[in-house]
Amino acid sequence: MTSLRSQLIRTFVLGAAVLLALGGGAVYLLTRRALIGQFDTALRAKALAVSVATEQDGDRITIDGSERLTRPGDRRAADVFQLRQADGRSLLRSESLNGMDLVSAAGATEPYYWDMTLPGGVPGRAIALQFHLRPSGERDERPLEDADAVTLVLGSDRRELDRTLQTLGLMLVGTGLTLLAAVVTAVPRLLKSTMRPLDRLGRQAAGMTARKLSARFSTDVPRELAPITGGLNDLLSRLEQSFDRERRFSSDLAHELRTPVAELRTMAEVALRWPEAREDRTDHATLAIARRMEGIVSRLLALLRSEDGQLEIAREPLALGPLLTDIWRPFAPKAAAKAQSVVWLMKPDGDVVTDPVLLRSIVTNLMENAVNYTPDGGTISIATAVSATRFDIEVTNTVADVTADDVSRFFDRMWRRDTSRTSAEHSGLGLPLARSFARALGGDLEASLGDGGDLTLRLTLVESGDIGRSVDCDDADRSGARSGDV
Amino acid sequence: MRVLLVEDSETLRHSIGVALKKSGYALDVAADGDDGLWRAQSSLYDVIVLDVMLPGLDGLSLLRRLRAGGSSTHVLLLTALDAVESRVVGLQAGADDYLVKPFAVEELLARVDALCRRAYGTKAPRIVVGDLEIDTASKAVRRAGQPIQLKPREYQLLEYLARRAGEVVTRKEIEEHIYDDRIDPMSNVVDSAVSSLRKRIGGPTRATLIHTRHGLGYVLTASEGGEE
Numbered sequence: 061m062t063s064l065r066s067q068l069i070r071t072f073v074l075g076a077a078v079l080l081a082l083g084g085g086a087v088y089l090l091t092r093r094a095l096i097g098q099f100d101t102a103l104r105a106k107a108l109a110v111s112v113a114t115e116q117d118g119d120r121i122t123i124d125g126s127e128r129l130t131r132p133g134d135r136r137a138a139d140v141f142q143l144r145q146a147d148g149r150s151l152l153r154s155e156s157l158n159g160m161d162l163v164s165a166a167g168a169t170e171p172y173y174w175d176m177t178l179p180g181g182v183p184g185r186a187i188a189l190q191f192h193l194r195p196s197g198e199r200d201e202r203p204l205e206d207a208d209a210v211t212l213v214l215g216s217d218r219r220e221l222d223r224t225l226q227t228l229g230l231m232l233v234g235t236g237l238t239l240l241a242a243v244v245t246a247v248p249r250l251l252k253s254t255m256r257p258l259d260r261l262g263r264q265a266a267g268m269t270a271r272k273l274s275a276r277f278s279t280d281v282p283r284e285l286a287p288i289t290g291g292l293n294d295l296l297s298r299l300e301q302s303f304d305r306e307r308r309f310s311s312d313l314a315h316e317l318r319t320p321v322a323e324l325r326t327m328a329e330v331a332l333r334w335p336e337a338r339e340d341r342t343d344h345a346t347l348a349i350a351r352r353m354e355g356i357v358s359r360l361l362a363l364l365r366s367e368d369g370q371l372e373i374a375r376e377p378l379a380l381g382p383l384l385t386d387i388w389r390p391f392a393p394k395a396a397a398k399a400q401s402v403v404w405l406m407k408p409d410g411d412v413v414t415d416p417v418l419l420r421s422i423v424t425n426l427m428e429n430a431v432n433y434t435p436d437g438g439t440i441s442i443a444t445a446v447s448a449t450r451f452d453i454e455v456t457n458t459v460a461d462v463t464a465d466d467v468s469r470f471f472d473r474m475w476r477r478d479t480s481r482t483s484a485e486h487s488g489l490g491l492p493l494a495r496s497f498a499r500a501l502g503g504d505l506e507a508s509l510g511d512g513g514d515l516t517l518r519l520t521l522v523e524s525g526d527i528g529r530s531v532d533c534d535d536a537d538r539s540g541a542r543s544g545d546v
Numbered sequence: 547m548r549v550l551l552v553e554d555s556e557t558l559r560h561s562i563g564v565a566l567k568k569s570g571y572a573l574d575v576a577a578d579g580d581d582g583l584w585r586a587q588s589s590l591y592d593v594i595v596l597d598v599m600l601p602g603l604d605g606l607s608l609l610r611r612l613r614a615g616g617s618s619t620h621v622l623l624l625t626a627l628d629a630v631e632s633r634v635v636g637l638q639a640g641a642d643d644y645l646v647k648p649f650a651v652e653e654l655l656a657r658v659d660a661l662c663r664r665a666y667g668t669k670a671p672r673i674v675v676g677d678l679e680i681d682t683a684s685k686a687v688r689r690a691g692q693p694i695q696l697k698p699r700e701y702q703l704l705e706y707l708a709r710r711a712g713e714v715v716t717r718k719e720i721e722e723h724i725y726d727d728r729i730d731p732m733s734n735v736v737d738s739a740v741s742s743l744r745k746r747i748g749g750p751t752r753a754t755l756i757h758t759r760h761g762l763g764y765v766l767t768a769s770e771g772g773e774e
Contacts, residue, residue, distance in 0.1 A: 311627075311629075314628075315599075315626040315627065318626035318646075318647045319555055319626055319647060321647070321648045322555075322558060322626070322647035323555055323558050323561070324648075325648045325649075325650070325651075326557075326558055326561040326562060326648070326649075326651055327561045329561075329650065329651040329652070330561045330564050330565050330568075330651055333565070333568075333651070334564060334565075334568045337568060341560070345557045345560075478601065
């Protein structure tokens, strides 16, 4: 796995090395150029002095004070010179050349410089300077001719310059290496200190488990990490809620199944041990338990299919009013027995396009809940509103002792308000399943508690053919989830 | 031994009821917490088998109220909640034992039996009175090494008297511990049962173990003479 710290160290060190190399190189080259420029200026001044001191007396050419001009210094060899005519014939040269020619480019009128080797293998630098010879002792007024032009080649010892450049180079290399060593040493420590908040974050994250999701990352972090810790804390909150829901679901499911399993086991053991105590009710009870468990499993599977988007949606035109009254019919006797008032508010009524099986399942659940949980003498109101693109069905009923907290958990799987879970008629899957079906149809199911204590369940469905996978409405393949058993 | 079963599942109530009755316990049942509390406070029980999640008053609240009222009846909690925290909460509320659903009927009976023994200060499942031996675990009775077959109610009466061997046990106490709440208080069912039990464990050649104390009750002892 790539280490961010190693990567940063590598980048910093390589970057520093490249920058130091480039910087050192630039300093060296600029200094070298300046020093050579100074050397060349001095060389040219010396060459000009030689040219001014050069006189022609007939065939004899002399340089006044040439010994002074070209004498050796304390740590340098003597300069050498050679005077040549335009045709290359040597007119005069230093004795130390021992007859050797100082080679220069022919025909150049401007002074130019080059590196050379002086007698004795001494490294040197030379200048070639063209000037016109003048007769000695008189001022010649005639114009100068090209034929009078001579080239002075003057070579000078450059070892001092080379030593200076070498010293400079060594200093630059030494300084660069020292700085690089400092970078190599300091950067990891600096990074370690800078990345301490990240390490802390990592340790905090390592200490978190599914059982300790209530912990949160510290918000006392550098500004750059604040969005990360903020995002992680938001994620943890969502995870905690989700885990809590799942834990409650698992616990509720376990309890929902433990009781019927306990009933079956106890009945079987008692029947085996005391066969004479066996009654017909034992078989009926066994059947009822099996049906109850089957119902739980069917609803759970339907819920999973619906949540996984595996439902097949078959939309078709429906007359909403007749459908609702048809769904209500089996509940009417119970509502009448409980002296419940039923108010129908359907305006405007009209045709809608949706899946009839899923809609029937949802509305059946809403009506069944309303009748079961509305106290005797209470009111149930069923209202619809149909527009061009959507339709709403609201079932509102009087409730007793329902809290806002209860309403917030209505759609949690396996949640039951009766914590004893005594009733075998309910499993806490009806409303979650109804909402899942509503969402599969591109709508939603919401619950709200009115100021007057009335509970409203509002189903909103859109009439779009794009939502869900539509199939031919005559498709006979109705899965188990489409049985309408909510 | 008299047991109160408080359980909201009708099926479990019936099955556990059959098992307890067939094992010789006098049984009262309640289907919710309020009824359970009323019964627990109105009668004497050796053991209460109590479901935790009940409609109305829940099991733990019932238990706390019972303990707050000074009751020391042994309570076995039945629940579908098996988390350690749930068990701890149950035991801290005053339960003596805890059984998680689903459970084996044998285990339930063994635990109820153990709680009954604790109710009378004994831990061994064997009670010996003279040449009479009672194994409360297997519900087996022997006298002078010979097995004796008893009906459940007879065994129940013998075990109760044996647990209190040497003490005078009143008719009222026998009614409360051996019979459920359907017994007619004016009947002579206790006298009949004692008479029947005497015959079963006695016989013409054996010494009487159950003695009558007129106006007081009965005592089971091997060393004392007395009226039959």
